Amino acid sequence: MSAVPVSQKRSAITLAALLAACVVGLSFQARRPTGHTVAETLLLDLSGLGLGIVEGVRDGYRDLEGWFRTRVSLQQENSRLKSELERLSAELWRLRDAEEEKRKVLEKLGGTPPLPSGTQTARLLSLENVGPFHSALLDRGSSSGLRDGCIVLGMNGLVGRVVSTGTTTSRVQLLSDRMAAAGVVLTRSGRTAVARGDGSGRIVVLYVPAIADVVPGEPVITSGTDGVYPKDIPLGTIEAVRGGGPSIFLDLPVRPYSDPQRESLVFVLPPLPASGAAETAPVPLSPAKAPDKTRRP
Amino acid sequence: MTFWLKLVAGLFAALLGTIAAGGSRVPVTPDLFVLPVAFAARGGYPIRAMLTGLAAGLLEDSLTTPPRLLGLQAFCKILIGYLLATIESRVIIERPAAIGALLAGSAALQSALVAGLLWFLRGELVAPPLPEILLRSLSTGLLAVFLMGASRLPWPARLWGRRRARLVKEG
Numbered sequence: 034m035s036a037v038p039v040s041q042k043r044s045a046i047t048l049a050a051l052l053a054a055c056v057v058g059l060s061f062q063a064r065r066p067t068g069h070t071v072a073e074t075l076l077l078d079l080s081g082l083g084l085g086i087v088e089g090v091r092d093g094y095r096d097l098e099g100w101f102r103t104r105v106s107l108q109q110e111n112s113r114l115k116s117e118l119e120r121l122s123a124e125l126w127r128l129r130d131a132e133e134e135k136r137k138v139l140e141k142l143g144g145t146p147p148l149p150s151g152t153q154t155a156r157l158l159s160l161e162n163v164g165p166f167h168s169a170l171l172d173r174g175s176s177s178g179l180r181d182g183c184i185v186l187g188m189n190g191l192v193g194r195v196v197s198t199g200t201t202t203s204r205v206q207l208l209s210d211r212m213a214a215a216g217v218v219l220t221r222s223g224r225t226a227v228a229r230g231d232g233s234g235r236i237v238v239l240y241v242p243a244i245a246d247v248v249p250g251e252p253v254i255t256s257g258t259d260g261v262y263p264k265d266i267p268l269g270t271i272e273a274v275r276g277g278g279p280s281i282f283l284d285l286p287v288r289p290y291s292d293p294q295r296e297s298l299v300f301v302l303p304p305l306p307a308s309g310a311a312e313t314a315p316v317p318l319s320p321a322k323a324p325d326k327t328r329r330p
Numbered sequence: 331m332t333f334w335l336k337l338v339a340g341l342f343a344a345l346l347g348t349i350a351a352g353g354s355r356v357p358v359t360p361d362l363f364v365l366p367v368a369f370a371a372r373g374g375y376p377i378r379a380m381l382t383g384l385a386a387g388l389l390e391d392s393l394t395t396p397p398r399l400l401g402l403q404a405f406c407k408i409l410i411g412y413l414l415a416t417i418e419s420r421v422i423i424e425r426p427a428a429i430g431a432l433l434a435g436s437a438a439l440q441s442a443l444v445a446g447l448l449w450f451l452r453g454e455l456v457a458p459p460l461p462e463i464l465l466r467s468l469s470t471g472l473l474a475v476f477l478m479g480a481s482r483l484p485w486p487a488r489l490w491g492r493r494r495a496r497l498v499k500e501g
Contacts, residue, residue, distance in 0.1 A: 044376035048412050051380055055405035062399050063451035071451055 151303040153177060155185075158202070160293055165211030165232030169193070169293055171203040173301065179203045182261070182304030190267040190290030191215070191255065192299055207293055208268070209234045216259035217268055221251045228253065228268060228287060236269065238285040243276045245283065253287055263305060337382060340366035345389055352393070358462055360469035361437045363390045363403070365477065367411045368433055374419025376412050383407030399451070406443040410436045426478040434471030438463055 060071035069077070155177075158170040173179050175198045183195040185205050193207040206213050211232035218225050219241070227239045241247060251271045257264025269289035276283045344362035351359040363386040370382035387404025394403075414436065423429055445457040 044380075044412065044415075047377050047380060048408065051384060051408045052405060055401040055408065058401040059399055059405070059447065059451055062401075063448075065451075065453045 148300060149302060151178070153179070153301045155179075155203075155299055155301050156297055157205075157293060157299060160207075162234065165230075167207040167210040167213075167230060167232075167234060168196070169205040169207055171195070171205055171299070171301070172201070174199045174201045174203050176200050179301060180304065184262060184266075184302040184304065186266065186300040186302065187291030187293070187296040188298070190269060191262065192291050192293055192296065194261060194304075195301070208236050208289065214259070215262050215268070216256040217253050218256040218264075219247060219251050219271070220254055221248065222246050225256050225258065226285075236287040236289055238271070238287055239282065241283045241285055243281055243283055247271060247274050247283060247285060249273055260305060263302070337366055337370055340369055341382075341386060341389065344386065345393075348390070348393055358465040358469065360473045361433075361440065361466060362473075363387070363407065364410060364433055364436050364440070364470060365474060367407055368414055368429075368436070368474070371411055371414035371418050374415050376415035376419075379411030379415040380408045383409075383411030402444060402447060403440075405447060406440040409443065410440060413439075426475045429478050430471035430475035433474040434467040437467040437470040441466065 057072070060075065062070065064070050065074065067074075153173065155171045155173040158172050160169050161167070169185075169192070171179070171185070179195055179198050181195055181198060183203075185192040185194060191208060193205045193210070193213060195203045196206040197204045207230070208215065208228065209230040209232075211230055214227055214229035216225065217228045217238060219238070222245060224241060224245055224247070226241045228236055229239060231237050238253060249271050253268045253271065255262045255264055255266040255268060267290050269287040272286045272288040274283060274285060278284075341363075344366060347362045348359070351362075366386055367379060367383045371379035384404050384407065387402075387407035388400065390403040390407070391398055391400045414432070417423070417432070423432065441458060441463045445455065449455045
């Protein structure tokens, strides 16, 4: 025997082809204990794999399509919200400019808007605190045109109302009186409530639920819904927010803007008409103490 | 041309031998079909040896009882033909004992390959007993040694010498 050089590559290819042909032929003949041939099992596996791939591609396409649709809708909504934001920003700047212009005009015209017709000035002569009853005496009476129901304002806020008139004097029921009450609005939260005296010289806001968002220092103004006081008269600020007890309402003491013990000169407004109280024009007060409604959240 | 004739004759002889052995119910027979493959692998021609292995294997597969698997023995014979041709192309083997050992190993390798293929295809390990494998390998190797030795005898010269001696004696 003698060694002869051979083409290794061609031999290897031929060997692989022949062996592969034998394996393929055998795989179509030999049956496994399951009853299937190797080729059938392989074809079934490949079919399952192919179906899985097709299903995965289909699901992926659906997910991609859903993602694309969601993205398009979000882009559209984002664009719409942006344009809405721009419009609202422009409106806000316009309103701020108008407010600033109004403030400048008021400053040039005298600083404070005119009081309603029939408004008079009066002096507080004395204060009377008898138990839960708190009242004051004015130096003007029916001879000056005062009558029951007139509203008494201090320089900074509401003081009370006239409950009886003499010829030259009148008695004022202060807000700290046990029997006094007024409909109010918390300007920050916009919540309506009732302010009344607790008989000890303080004013409290009642009927504000414990879940309400109230913060100390929140301004309180009249709401005009009680038919007694005009709306938008500053009353005071929330001094403290107390809750957490068994009551479902908050305990909200008020620090009044106007202290009758330090007020000597007051304004007396004519009483509200019998009907349409809520529709009456608000009483303009000092711009420095007027509630800033634009700061509501 | 003489080579191909010898090859076909070898295959035919293996076929007849296998049929005869099967008919005589011999428990263990040598692997007769590996001999033509080894003959084709002489000189280190792998493709020739593989094609011969394919033919020999298909013939052997056709002789098996059902369920027959066409290609089972062919796979092994192709691989053995390639291995024998590769060895022939790298190593010079002339001693009959070495050739016998090589073919005995080839027979043992074929038994192992058949068992592995059946395990792969059917999922169950069906291997013949080890003594049967050893006997088959040993008989194949011995037969190869015998044929190798017989092929090296100068049969034509001896026949011609006997004939000439007989003519001289008669004349």
